[in-house]
Amino acid sequence: MTHTNLPPFLVLASSEAGAVGGHGVTEQVGVIFGLLLLAAAVRSVCNRWKLPFTVILVLVGLALALVSKHMPILRVLTEYSISPEVILFVFLPTLVFESAYTLELRQLQKNILPVLTLAIPGLLLSTLIIGGIVALLTDIPIAAALLLGSILSATDPVAVIALFKKLGAPKRLTVLVEGESLFNDATSIVVAGVLLTVATTGFNGETALRGLGGFFVVFFGGIFVGLLLGWVFGQLLQRVRVNADIEISLTMILAYGSFLIAEHYLHVSGVMATLVAGLMMGDWGRTKISPEVGGFMHHFWEYMAFVCNALIFLLVGLSVNLGDLYNAFGSLVVVLVAMQISRAIVIFGLVPITGKFSQTVNKSYQIVMHWGGLRGAIALAIVLYIPDSFPYKTQFTAIVMGAVLFTLIVQATTISRLVRKLGLDQPSTADKLARIEGQISATCNAQQRVPELQAGGLFSPVIAKRLQERLTNELDELTAELENLRENELGDDEERAVVYLHCFGLERKLYFDMFSKQHLSERVYRDLNFSLELCTESMRYHGELPEATIYDHNRQAIRQKMTQLLDRFPLTRAWASRIDVERTGGEYGRAWGRYQGCERVLFHLDKLAKQDNRSVVEEVRSRYETWKLSAQSRIDAVAEQFPEFVQAMQEQLGERLVYQAQREVIQSENMAGSIPDGIADEIIDGLRQRIGKLNAKTLNAQLHVDPSELLRKVPFFKDTPPEEFDHVAGKLREHTVPSGQDIICEGQAGDSLFLIARGVVRVGKDINGTWTELNTLVAGQFFGELALLLGEPRSATCRAVTPCALYELRRPDLDTVRSACPAIQQSLEEVARERLGLNGT
Missing domain, CATH: 1.10.287 (Helix Hairpins)
Structure with missing residues (x-):
């Protein structure tokens, strides 16, 4: 009997179970909801006793499988097995999209080098090491052993991530572990597909070349599909306002549609497509989601991930065949040793190398990343997808199942001890102080509320007095604990960290309140909040402030290059203009929000100076005054240029x-x-x-500036006849440039003249390695005429000092202007001759 008439959510493992006729669907629905009820009960117990949820689910499923042999009422559960199609096309899109959607993209970007190193070369190296050891110590041939190595190189850190959140582990550690898992899932599926072909057809040069080419096509094809569909659905979401049903439906269609289109129809990586779409929707796409729907969207995807994880890990436990595990025990031991060796080589060998090009990953993080490399649903899905004709499928299934059980039961249950032993869960002195101060604040608030109970005259004064006495005692104990902490553990460095963390908390509350009331856009709110996260993590774990938070010059440079590229093509020119406009508006919004945050903090510091170390408070105040002035100068610059x-x-x-x-x-x-x-x-x-x-x-x-307003300010356009004036104005192209950005660079080829509508531009050159200012240009002036007229490389750099609105006149457009407006050509040549000896811009 085949299972083609059954819904693909669960597949019956025995032919007898499908003979129930019309009861098939009813039975499956009952099993699904029974498993969900069981998962909810397990979740409740795990929350109460602080147990690892996914590990307990596997153990419960394993126990049910054993008990069902003696209890016929439970036997229906063991008649179901995991379908690889269900894992790949039902569970996996939800899990990948949810992880990508909730992962902070800018945190991932800061750690992208170690993440991609582990996900691509790290996985390939792990595949070689596991395959080589298995082929050497067992009777499995090398091609099949490499296939097994690729399957077991896919990590699934669900249990570890949940543990990190409970222990309050550093956010960077969470991003490293989760980011690696997301990317190496896709790599593992692609590599396993290539190696399965090699294992079944044999290895030769043509197969290797075709496999390598196929890997790049599948991997980067999935990225392209994710980018395209993410952009399309972002545009659709932008047109739906405050409709939770439609907005959530669109994100679900995106998650499953991107996977299905990529994997099934285009035969590229569905995981990469869904991953990229999720990252886009979690960052750029959040500005398209209505603020009123954003919180509900987050909870919806969190719940969907809970359902998928619960069913997967329960079914893993129910599907364990102890007989097959016993038969494969010798090979399983070899595989487990090989997994630990390969993981150690990849983590301790490759990760330190990435530290030479990006922020280093310390040894404690590396140890946790090694032991936290769990295996899970992806490995099971790949091995179950192997054709039944493959001679090692039964053995591989047992080995992978055993490896998954080992990492869940042994590694997942002991990693909390490892984290504690390394001190990664230990609250800093600042956190201890914050906890005590929070408790003191809550107790004081409770004391003030007790008299309200007596206001009506019907509440017992005896009970009220007892409550007041209890709260007073608690307050005395907390105050004594606070004084003890200050005397024994709190030096100037720790107190400085405490004050900063307290200030960051005040800013975070203010920004959330402003965002809730729609005073800040989603993009600006996320930028400010991300800045605070970087400051908080750096201060908490390193005792210092990071170099750059809100205004990342590298990021601005990348955006500038992207805008310049888009501006070269007529079809994308309008898009480039919108990016420029949004960038300037975003800069103003961030500066305005930061100014409000600094105001709130400075007001609070006036009170704090009376209680805490005055010198530390004054130091923090000085820093916030600097930040406030910086924000104010940015606001003033925008106000001056764009009133x-x-x-x-x-x-x-x-x-x-x-x-x-x-x-x-x-x-x-x-x-x-x-x-x-x-x-x-x-x-x-x-x-x-x-x-x-x-x-x-x-x-x-x-932010739009009328070209006529600009051209009439330029001297050699002042007396231009109206018909010529309109002809020239129609050739100008509009740009907005944020402060600090280079508009043209010394030595760069160019053929454009730039007219300054609003803003201040500084002209300078690199003389003996030192930036030297030559001139300052303001609204109504222009630069770049030598490159326009003579085609020479730029001999100076022009940098926006404030946000600028510019109009660009290019050589092809000038050729038509010359013939129609000879007076303009003559004026330009005269100005060029005058400037040739000055700065030659």
């Missing part, structure tokens, strides 16, 4: 405040029953539409 934009931003803020106040009143009246649901929904939808229209028009409209 209409600032005015529009303030108008938008006022509208948002009005919208928020009106919505709160309508919702309050609706909850009280004064306004019916339908009328309340209609009013709130109207308010949302108004604010949506305002959001849509602000940046595009207010």
Whole structure:
């Protein structure tokens, strides 16, 4: 009997079980929900006793499989086995998309070198080591052994990540482990497919070349599919406002659609497609999701991942065949030793090398990454996907199952001890102080609330007195603990860290409140919050502030290159202009938010100076004053160059405040029953539409500069006849440039003249390795005429000192202008001759 008529969620393992006719679907639904009920019960027990959830699920599934032999009512559970199609096409898209969506992309970018090193060359090296040891010590041939090595090189750190979150492990460690797993899942599937072909057809030069080419096509083809579909669905989400049903449905279609289209129809990597789509949606795509839906979206995908993990690990336990494990025991021992050797070589050999090119990964992290290399659903899915005709499939299935059980039962249950032994779970002095101060604050608040119970006159004064006495005792104990901590553990460095962490917490609360009230956009809020995460982690674990947080010059340079590339092609020129506009608007939003955060912190520091180490507080105050002035200078620069934009931003803020106040009143009246649901929904939808229209028009409209306004300020265009003037204006191309960005670089080829609409541009040269300023240009001036007229390389660098609005005139456009406007050509040549001896820009 075949299983083609059964739903693909679970596949019956025995032919008798499918003979129930119409009860097949009912039985499967009952089993699924029975397993979910069991998973919920296990989750409750694990939360209560602080046990590893996925490990207990496997053990429960294994116990059920053993007990079912003596209890017929449970036998139906063991008649189901894991289908590889279900793992790949049902479970895997959810797990990959959820992990990518919740992974902080900029944290991943900061650690991309060690992550990709482990995921690609690391996996290939692991495949060779495991395959070589297995082929040497067992009777498995080398081609098949390499296939087994590729299968067992895929990591699945679900249990470890959950443990990290409970222990409060450093975020960078979590990103390294989870990032490696996401990328090496895709690599493992692709490599296993290539090696399966080699193992079944034999190895030769043609096979190797075709396999290598296929690897790159499949891997990078999946990236392209993910990028394309991520962009398409981001555009669709942007057109849906505050509709949770549609927005969540679109993300689910993206997760499964990207995997299905890539894997099944295009035969490229479905994992990479879903991974890239998830990363896009978790970063760029979040600005397309309505703020009211964002929190619900996060919980939805978290729950979906819980369901998939629960079913997978329960089914793993139910599917264990102890007889097959016993028969493969000798090979399994060899494989487990080979896994540990390969993991140690990859982690301790490759990771230190990446430290020469990026931030180093310390030895404690490396040890945890080694022992945290668990195996799970991906390895099982790959081995089950091997054709039944493959002679080693049964043996490989038992070995992989045994390896998965070993890593879950042994490594996952002992890694918490390892983390504790390495001190990675130990709260810093700053964290201890924050805990005590938090408890003191909560206790004081509780003390103030007790009299409210007596206000009505019906609450027993005896009970109130008892509560007050208990709270007073607790407060005394906490105060004594705080004083003891200050005297014995808190030096100037620790106290400085404590004050900074406290300030970062104040900023984080303010930014969340501003974002909740739509005073900050999603993008700006995430930028500010990411900056605080970097500062918090650096201060907590290294006792110092990071070099750059919000204003990453390397990132700005990459965006500049991308914009310049897009601007070269007519079809993408409008896109490049939008990127420029959004970048300038984002810079203003970040500066405005940071200014508000500094104001909040400085106000609080006035109170803190009376209680804590005054010199430390003053040092922190000085730093925040510097940050405040920096933010203010950025705001002033934008206000000076784009006054209409600032005015529009303030108008938008006022509208948002009005919208928020009106919505709160309508919702309050609706909850009280004064306004019916339908009328309340209609009013709130109207308010949302108004604010949506305002959001849509602000940046595009207010940063636009009319070319006529600019050209009339340029001397040699002042007296241009109207018909010639309009002809020239139509040839100009608009750009916006953030402060600090190089517009043209010394020695660079170019053929464009730039006219400054608004902003300040500094002209300089590299003289004997030192930047030397030559000139300062402001609105109404221009530069680049020598390259335009003579085609010479740029002989100086022009850098935006403030955000700038520019218009560009290119040589091909100038050729048409020359014939139509000879007076303009003459003026340009005269100015070029004057500047030839000065700076030659």
